[in-house]
Amino acid sequence: MTTITGFAVHDVRFPTAAAGDGSDSINRGDYSATYVELTTAEGVTGTGFTFTNGQGNEITCACVRALAPQVVGRTVAELTAEPPRALTAHPQLRWLGPEKGALHMATGALINAVWDLRAKLAGRPMWELLATLPTDELLSCVDFRHIDDALTPAEAAAILDKGRVGLEDRLALLRSDGFPSYTTSVGWLGYPDDKVRELTRTAYAEGWRAVKMKVGGPIEDDVRRAGIIRSEIGPDALLMMDANQIWGVDEAVANMARLAPFDPYWIEEPTHPDDVLGHARIQQAVAPIRVATGEVAANRVIFKQLLQAGAIGVMQVDACRVAGIPEVLAELLLAAKFGVPVCPHAGGVGLCELVQHLAIFDYLRVGTSLDGRMVEYVDHLHEHFADPVRTRDGRYLVPDRPGYSSDMLAASIAEFSFPDGPAWS
Amino acid sequence: MTTITGFAVHDVRFPTAAAGDGSDSINRGDYSATYVELTTAEGVTGTGFTFTNGQGNEITCACVRALAPQVVGRTVAELTAEPPRALTAHPQLRWLGPEKGALHMATGALINAVWDLRAKLAGRPMWELLATLPTDELLSCVDFRHIDDALTPAEAAAILDKGRVGLEDRLALLRSDGFPSYTTSVGWLGYPDDKVRELTRTAYAEGWRAVKMKVGGPIEDDVRRAGIIRSEIGPDALLMMDANQIWGVDEAVANMARLAPFDPYWIEEPTHPDDVLGHARIQQAVAPIRVATGEVAANRVIFKQLLQAGAIGVMQVDACRVAGIPEVLAELLLAAKFGVPVCPHAGGVGLCELVQHLAIFDYLRVGTSLDGRMVEYVDHLHEHFADPVRTRDGRYLVPDRPGYSSDMLAASIAEFSFPDGPAWS
Numbered sequence: 001m002t003t004i005t006g007f008a009v010h011d012v013r014f015p016t017a018a019a020g021d022g023s024d025s026i027n028r029g030d031y032s033a034t035y036v037e038l039t040t041a042e043g044v045t046g047t048g049f050t051f052t053n054g055q056g057n058e059i060t061c062a063c064v065r066a067l068a069p070q071v072v073g074r075t076v077a078e079l080t081a082e083p084p085r086a087l088t089a090h091p092q093l094r095w096l097g098p099e100k101g102a103l104h105m106a107t108g109a110l111i112n113a114v115w116d117l118r119a120k121l122a123g124r125p126m127w128e129l130l131a132t133l134p135t136d137e138l139l140s141c142v143d144f145r146h147i148d149d150a151l152t153p154a155e156a157a158a159i160l161d162k163g164r165v166g167l168e169d170r171l172a173l174l175r176s177d178g179f180p181s182y183t184t185s186v187g188w189l190g191y192p193d194d195k196v197r198e199l200t201r202t203a204y205a206e207g208w209r210a211v212k213m214k215v216g217g218p219i220e221d222d223v224r225r226a227g228i229i230r231s232e233i234g235p236d237a238l239l240m241m242d243a244n245q246i247w248g249v250d251e252a253v254a255n256m257a258r259l260a261p262f263d264p265y266w267i268e269e270p271t272h273p274d275d276v277l278g279h280a281r282i283q284q285a286v287a288p289i290r291v292a293t294g295e296v297a298a299n300r301v302i303f304k305q306l307l308q309a310g311a312i313g314v315m316q317v318d319a320c321r322v323a324g325i326p327e328v329l330a331e332l333l334l335a336a337k338f339g340v341p342v343c344p345h346a347g348g349v350g351l352c353e354l355v356q357h358l359a360i361f362d363y364l365r366v367g368t369s370l371d372g373r374m375v376e377y378v379d380h381l382h383e384h385f386a387d388p389v390r391t392r393d394g395r396y397l398v399p400d401r402p403g404y405s406s407d408m409l410a411a412s413i414a415e416f417s418f419p420d421g422p423a424w425s
Numbered sequence: 426m427t428t429i430t431g432f433a434v435h436d437v438r439f440p441t442a443a444a445g446d447g448s449d450s451i452n453r454g455d456y457s458a459t460y461v462e463l464t465t466a467e468g469v470t471g472t473g474f475t476f477t478n479g480q481g482n483e484i485t486c487a488c489v490r491a492l493a494p495q496v497v498g499r500t501v502a503e504l505t506a507e508p509p510r511a512l513t514a515h516p517q518l519r520w521l522g523p524e525k526g527a528l529h530m531a532t533g534a535l536i537n538a539v540w541d542l543r544a545k546l547a548g549r550p551m552w553e554l555l556a557t558l559p560t561d562e563l564l565s566c567v568d569f570r571h572i573d574d575a576l577t578p579a580e581a582a583a584i585l586d587k588g589r590v591g592l593e594d595r596l597a598l599l600r601s602d603g604f605p606s607y608t609t610s611v612g613w614l615g616y617p618d619d620k621v622r623e624l625t626r627t628a629y630a631e632g633w634r635a636v637k638m639k640v641g642g643p644i645e646d647d648v649r650r651a652g653i654i655r656s657e658i659g660p661d662a663l664l665m666m667d668a669n670q671i672w673g674v675d676e677a678v679a680n681m682a683r684l685a686p687f688d689p690y691w692i693e694e695p696t697h698p699d700d701v702l703g704h705a706r707i708q709q710a711v712a713p714i715r716v717a718t719g720e721v722a723a724n725r726v727i728f729k730q731l732l733q734a735g736a737i738g739v740m741q742v743d744a745c746r747v748a749g750i751p752e753v754l755a756e757l758l759l760a761a762k763f764g765v766p767v768c769p770h771a772g773g774v775g776l777c778e779l780v781q782h783l784a785i786f787d788y789l790r791v792g793t794s795l796d797g798r799m800v801e802y803v804d805h806l807h808e809h810f811a812d813p814v815r816t817r818d819g820r821y822l823v824p825d826r827p828g829y830s831s832d833m834l835a836a837s838i839a840e841f842s843f844p845d846g847p848a849w850s
Binding site for chain 1 (some may be wrong): 478480483522569573694696700723734736
């Protein structure tokens with residue numbers, strides 16, 4: 001019965017904007033983390049974070065401070081045995097959402113820290129903790145309110161029960177081959193053509209057979225860059241495109257007609273992330289190219305609708321924009337119900353570290369297939385984590401340390417604390 | 426060429442939670458305002474606010490501080506002549522939305538303060554400023570990105586041009602009769618049955634022929650309270666019901682079958698505000714009862730879809746959850762395009778003061794009809810405003826002071842400032 005005795009929150013920012021890393025049609029960010037530590041009398045510390053883009057990280061930190069009284073003083077067992085409504089349905093704070101924006105992102109940081117504690121106390125990596133929990137324990141944390149018209153608790157239980165069959169075989173395959181992934185490091189909008197060509201060539205040589213480029217600049221530039229990348233990776237490798245929400249619905253359809261000759265595997269975030277009906281129209285128009293979205297989908301209610309409307313061919317969950325493990329679990333179950341593959345969003349700060357656990361758990365217990373599944377990989381900032389991702393030939397290796405791989409190095413926190421760390425002062 | 430030279434933001438909270446005022450199935454609030462003042466060299470001060478529910482008001486204040494550099498140092502003329510993308514599409518802050526939650530609410534407070542300045546400088550009440558602006562000036566501030574698949578700039582211009590016809594006649598009617606409204610003060614969930622009966626009787630005696638009750642408690646309680654109110658107002662007055670998002674989709678359909686015998690005019694917020702498809706299913710099931718929603722609809726993209734999906738029979742805009750006047754204008758135009766009446770959300774702190782301007786402008790220049798139009802009225806906290814709403818026989822009287830009626834009394838700000846004002850310390 002471990003009780004959470006206190007919390008700390010750190011505003012950690014990495015000065016990435018100047019180099020053009022992470023730049024796209026919408027964002028020009030200093031990759032940042034609202035980093036939470038939950039302390040216990042036992043001396044074990046749970047960590048969690050939400051990723052932000054620089055400015056505004058002080059806001060998500062303020063949200064953590066507003067929400068933390070809902071977890072401090074409670075036990076890990078009780079907090080992980082119920083939907084996190086003490087945070088998501090707080091009678092005053094909920095007004096700032098509901099279940100969206102800065103407050104919901106801070107909720108994700110806190111709830112993930114609680115679950116990190118649970119995994120560390122159990123001595124298991126997060127994927128293993130989740131994959132081996134009894135079905136009723138897993139489901140006790142899921143908030144079915146507002147999604148039970150699409151997925152009932154009984155349907156969810158059936159998915160998780162069925163997921164036990166063959167689990168050991170799937171795990172053996174992962175331990176031998178790793179989890180498929182793709183790289184986003186070749187085609188940021190901030191990079192000149194020569195750098196794009198060189199990075200693509202290097203990635204291909206390293207074994208990557210799926211790469212993602214940013215689109216959403218002037219369409220002629222997008223077409224030219226798509227040509228460069230396709231010529232480097234050949235006809236068989238996968239080329240994903242990511243518009244980061246810049247287009248209107250009609251504009252997305254028109255631009256994808258221009259980009260279709262380069263055989264994109266998916267178009268990611270073609271329009272505003274709240275536009276379920278718009279994504280559905282785009283998906284109809286661009287098929288067989290898949291529409292992918294989710295990294296800024298506000299919550300499980302948006303994902304539910306994207307699936308109900310047939311608006312996506314690929315579902316991209318984010319580990320810390322929604323209310324942590326319990327809401328991601330709801331999203332994975334919804335995707336399984338509708339038969340849509342999940343390819344988690346990563347990159348940023350520490351997102352690769354988190355989502356590897358989600359993808360492995362999904363394969364082991366929920367989706368139970370590797371067909372169409374890939375985890376995003378971006379080669380930034382892993383050196384700041386105590387248990388960084390490891391890849392081989394374009395595949396993630398299975399992590400084995402207890403917890404959610406979310407511990408940031410104390411030296412990195414100190415160096416990049418904003419505004420007083422040495423990196424900023 | 427008035428330049429904004431500085432800003433101040435005040436965390437103002439009224440201790441309303443203890444009395445049960447404003448309590449419903451989801452909220453138990455201390456009605457609060459994130460109150461913004463924009464200063465100018467001319468000595469005119471623009472004011473704007475966003476309404477919150479108590480805790481978390483410090484977060485929207487922090488958001489105002491993060492966004493204010495985008496307006497300070499710029500002129501009122503240039504800020505009101507373009508979509509507010511400097512705030513809504515900021516390359517770093519946008520990640521905390523986009524266009525939703527605490528950051529978007531703070532955007533509304535700031536942008537409304539800019540427009541309040543414009544109206545004060547013009548010496549006109551907001552409704553009059555808007556109603557008399559040339560069509561192209563009005564549209565220059567509207568962000569059509571992500572809504573132009575439903576409403577093109579040309580269609581919007583045609584609506585506003587047509588709205589000039591008969592404008593003077595409509596204004597004469599308003600000056601003589603006032604604007605229709607309804608009262609929400611009779612049926613908060615925190616009130617006992619006797620108080621509900623007495624308040625309903627009093628409201629009816631005062632001339633109200635449209636009242637709203639909260640539902641979403643145990644259904645037997647909702648049914649009993651609906652019976653009390655309907656028996657007091659008779660068969661001809663309108664009874665609206667408001668579930669404040671508590672129900673699932675199937676649950677909403679089932680509960681409205683229980684409440685239908687009391688002849689509700691609309692069911693407001695039957696489920697999660699992000700659930701466009703859910704609202705559409707409920708609207709199909711409960712017709713001819715209208716589905717109404719919008720007070721926490723995150724942005725114009727959500728409203729666009731609610732209209733595209735035929736999910737609502739009444740559209741409720743909020744003055745300060747979205748990005749102020751420019752985004753509300755987009756929403757009014759969308760409603761006019763789809764032929765759905767707008768009944769603005771009010772109550773809270775100062776919302777009645779704001780939305781009277783929006784409703785009057787909508788009638789004069791956009792929707793151009795009073796059919797099915799009513800402004801919400803709640804008799805709380807008007808005494809804290811310099812230009813409070815005035816009603817007569819259940820109708821709003823036309824405000825005449827220059828500006829957006831958003832100026833809060835200095836004594837009220839001082840008294841209720843959190844946490845150091847006398848009301849809190």
